[in-house]
Amino acid sequence: MxxxxxxxxxxxxxxxxxxxxxxxxxxxxxxxxxxxxxxxxxxxxxxxxxxxxxxxxxxxxxxxxxxxxxxxxxxxxxxxxxxxxxxxxxxxxxxxxxxxxxxxxxxxxxxxxxxxxxxxxxxxxxxxxxxxxxxxxxxxxxxxxxxxxxxxxxxxxxxxxxxxxxxxxxxxxxxxxxxxxxxxxxxxxxxxxxxxxxxxxxxxxxxxxxxxxxxxxxxxxxxxxxxxxxxxxxxxxxxxxxxxxxxxxxxxxxxxxxxxxxxxxxxxxxxxxxxxxxxxxxxxxxxxxxxxxxxxxxxxxxxxxxxxxxxxxxxxxxxxxxxxxxxxxDMLVIRGVNVFPTQIEEVLFKIDEIGPHYEILVERKNRLDVMTITVELIDDRLLDGYTKLNELEKKIKSALKSQLGLATQLRLVAPNSLQRFEGKAKRVTDLRKDGL
The missing domain is CATH 3.40.50.12780 (ANL, N-terminal domain)
Incomplete structure (x- = not known):
């Protein structure tokens, strides 16, 4: 028609x-x-x-x-x-x-x-x-x-x-x-x-x-x-x-x-x-x-x-x-939502317990887009305390969801464990394949 x-x-x-x-x-x-x-x-x-x-x-x-x-x-x-x-x-x-x-x-x-x-x-x-x-x-x-x-x-x-x-x-x-x-x-x-x-x-x-x-x-x-x-x-x-x-x-x-x-x-x-x-x-x-x-x-x-x-x-x-x-x-489309790395950066830079280095990994699992954000802790002693680490993870996830409008996965890693770049940093790795 x-x-x-x-x-x-x-x-x-x-x-x-x-x-x-x-x-x-x-x-x-x-x-x-x-x-x-x-x-x-x-x-x-x-x-x-x-x-x-x-x-x-x-x-x-x-x-x-x-x-x-x-x-x-x-x-x-x-x-x-x-x-x-x-x-x-x-x-x-x-x-x-x-x-x-x-x-x-x-x-x-x-x-x-x-x-x-x-x-x-x-x-x-x-x-x-x-x-x-x-x-x-x-x-x-x-x-x-x-x-x-x-x-x-x-x-x-x-x-x-x-x-x-x-x-x-x-x-x-x-x-x-x-x-x-x-x-x-x-x-x-x-x-x-x-x-x-x-x-x-x-x-x-x-x-x-x-x-x-x-x-x-x-x-x-x-x-x-x-x-x-x-x-x-x-x-x-x-x-x-x-x-x-x-x-x-x-x-x-x-x-x-x-x-x-x-x-x-x-x-x-x-x-x-x-x-x-x-x-x-x-x-x-x-x-x-x-x-x-x-x-x-x-x-x-x-x-x-x-x-x-x-x-x-x-x-x-x-x-x-x-x-x-x-x-x-460099805009990412995650489950129909437009996401810019700068939006993620804006959230992360406001969290005192984490450093300025981060990585974004986008994958497709069970037909759905999954975004995992890896960030460094300022103090690796936080890795030894489950309660504080769990509270920090919840706080970061909540702030990201409020900013982006979607839930993300989060990995908190030890200080200085992420790759450093002399030139432009490669923040995003998109592993979604053509088609699925």
């Missing part, structure tokens, strides 16, 4: 809509958002200089650092009284990236999510179980609202509590699962371990996955645990842009369709900022069209991909982005 006529327009019509909205957006952000106005003035660009889509490259980029520098709401274009929703995601310094929505923004956002859900096969007949964590994370409430627009029945299960997840999958006749790919695999394996065959014993046949990338080997493994009837697609978005709803796979599984009447994608060389031609791989840059609370122009996502413009077999004519091949920065 195709949700909106804009998904099937000829290329010329799509670009006409984009140009009209782009001119409005640039004028709006110049008038309403002082930090971006200063950027334009520094570049010598005026709103009236944007007369074609090719002129987009004249505009300055927006970076995640702009959110940090203008925390919490310095990039907003409306007053607080005009907002109906706040969300937030992790930032590079421990401060969350705060985003806001007007009533019109919410309507646009959830309609875009409805499109993504329909791309993945969702209909009004589905019973959808959402295994994303709720809270300020955009994923859960975004998919929740989009699926309700489609007409599906939604179970706001939230993350974790595998026993209850399985009980509802069985008892509620769930047909559609929203989760991170790694948690979906873990859940499927747990079902199999309990003698439950999802393809025979459950009604589930659709997976809408986000929060982390899904490789083709992972998709193949998904079919092994959930059954060949299980159509699993991934979708793309981030809080700064609106949340989920920027792009998503259709059932043809040949890239993620971008909702181009609301988002203009560019691919740039991440080193030089040069705009690359269609088909070349580089960093994805997104311009949001028509957003009221938080308009963004040329936002550097840090994600590496390429764009494809040929029409899809599904009937949609919108550009597609290839599945992400990596990131242009």
């Amino acid at each position: 195709i949700w909106a006529k804009e998904e099937t327009l000829p290329r010329a019509e799509i670009e006409k809509i984009q140009l009209e909205k782009l001119k409005q957006t640039v004028s709006y952000i110049y008038e309403k958002v002082a930090p971006y106005r200063r950027k334009m003035e520094e570049e010598g660009v005026k709103s009236e200089d944007i007369q074609s889509l090719a002129d987009l490259k004249k505009l300055p980029f927006t970076y995640k650092a702009d959110f940090r520098d203008n925390y919490p709401d310095g990039l907003f274009a409306v007053e607080k009284r005009d907002l109906v929703r706040y969300h937030a995601s992790s930032g590079t310094t421990g401060k969350p990236t705060v985003v806001g929505y007007t009533r019109n923004d919410l309507e646009m956002w959830l309609n875009n999510v409805a499109r993504i859900a329909c791309m993945g096969g969702a209909t009004s007949e589905d019973v959808a179980q959402i295994a994303f964590g709720y809270g300020t994370f955009t994923g859960a409430l975004g998919l929740h609202g989009g699926l309700e627009k489609v007409g599906a029945s939604v179970i706001p299960m939230s993350s974790g509590n595998t026993n209850k997840q399985i009980m509802f999958l069985q008892d509620m006749g769930v047909t559609l699962l929203v989760a991170t790919p790694s948690y979906a695999l873990h859940l499927g394996e747990e079902l199999r371990a309990r003698g439950i065959d999802p393809s025979k014993d459950l009604k589930i046949h659709i997976g809408l996955f986000g929060g982390e990338g899904m490789t083709e080997p992972m998709r193949d493994e998904m079919h092994k645990v959930w059954g060949e009837q299980f159509v699993c697609t991934q979708n793309y978005g981030m809080s700064e842009l609106c949340g989920p709803g920027v792009a998503g796979e259709c059932t043809e599984l040949c890239g993620m369709h971008i909702n181009e009447d609301w988002f203009i994608p560019e691919i740039i060389n991440p080193e030089t900022g040069e705009v690359l031609p269609p088909g070349e791989q580089g960093e994805l840059v997104i311009t949001c069209l028509g957003k009221e609370a938080l308009p963004l122009v040329r936002y550097r996502t840090g994600d590496l991909t390429r764009l494809m413009y040929e029409p899809c077999k599904c009937g949609r004519t919108t550009a597609r982005m290839e599945n992400l091949s990596g990131r242009a920065d």
Whole structure:
């Protein structure tokens, strides 16, 4: 099912809509958002200089650092009284990236999510179980609202509590699962371990996955645990842009369709900022069209991909982005949560009993991402006292969970036992393999 006529327009019509909205957006952000106005003035660009889509490259980029520098709401274009929703995601310094929505923004956002859900096969007949964590994370409430627009029945299960997840999958006749790919695999394996065959014993046949990338080997493994009837697609978005709803796979599984009447994608060389031609791989840059609370122009996502413009077999004519091949920065995605080493460092440096040296190890165990942080004690005599050592471990874990929004494993080791580096320290070792 195709949700909106804009998904099937000829290329010329799509670009006409984009140009009209782009001119409005640039004028709006110049008038309403002082930090971006200063950027334009520094570049010598005026709103009236944007007369074609090719002129987009004249505009300055927006970076995640702009959110940090203008925390919490310095990039907003409306007053607080005009907002109906706040969300937030992790930032590079421990401060969350705060985003806001007007009533019109919410309507646009959830309609875009409805499109993504329909791309993945969702209909009004589905019973959808959402295994994303709720809270300020955009994923859960975004998919929740989009699926309700489609007409599906939604179970706001939230993350974790595998026993209850399985009980509802069985008892509620769930047909559609929203989760991170790694948690979906873990859940499927747990079902199999309990003698439950999802393809025979459950009604589930659709997976809408986000929060982390899904490789083709992972998709193949998904079919092994959930059954060949299980159509699993991934979708793309981030809080700064609106949340989920920027792009998503259709059932043809040949890239993620971008909702181009609301988002203009560019691919740039991440080193030089040069705009690359269609088909070349580089960093994805997104311009949001028509957003009221938080308009963004040329936002550097840090994600590496390429764009494809040929029409899809599904009937949609919108550009597609290839599945992400990596990131242009050092951000880790752990169970759908964005984690930066600097966030961990900020916590560790506040604990008097531990030193400044640490290592981060990321592994995949039982289909789930596990992050282990190893830190040095200042005084090795703490290793001799179980009670004090246990109390310190609990304190550090609690502080990390509060900062990151997820639980971590912790290893406390003797002073001077971690490797020292003369140059740039290698803090992170990621042992997760492609696929699983």
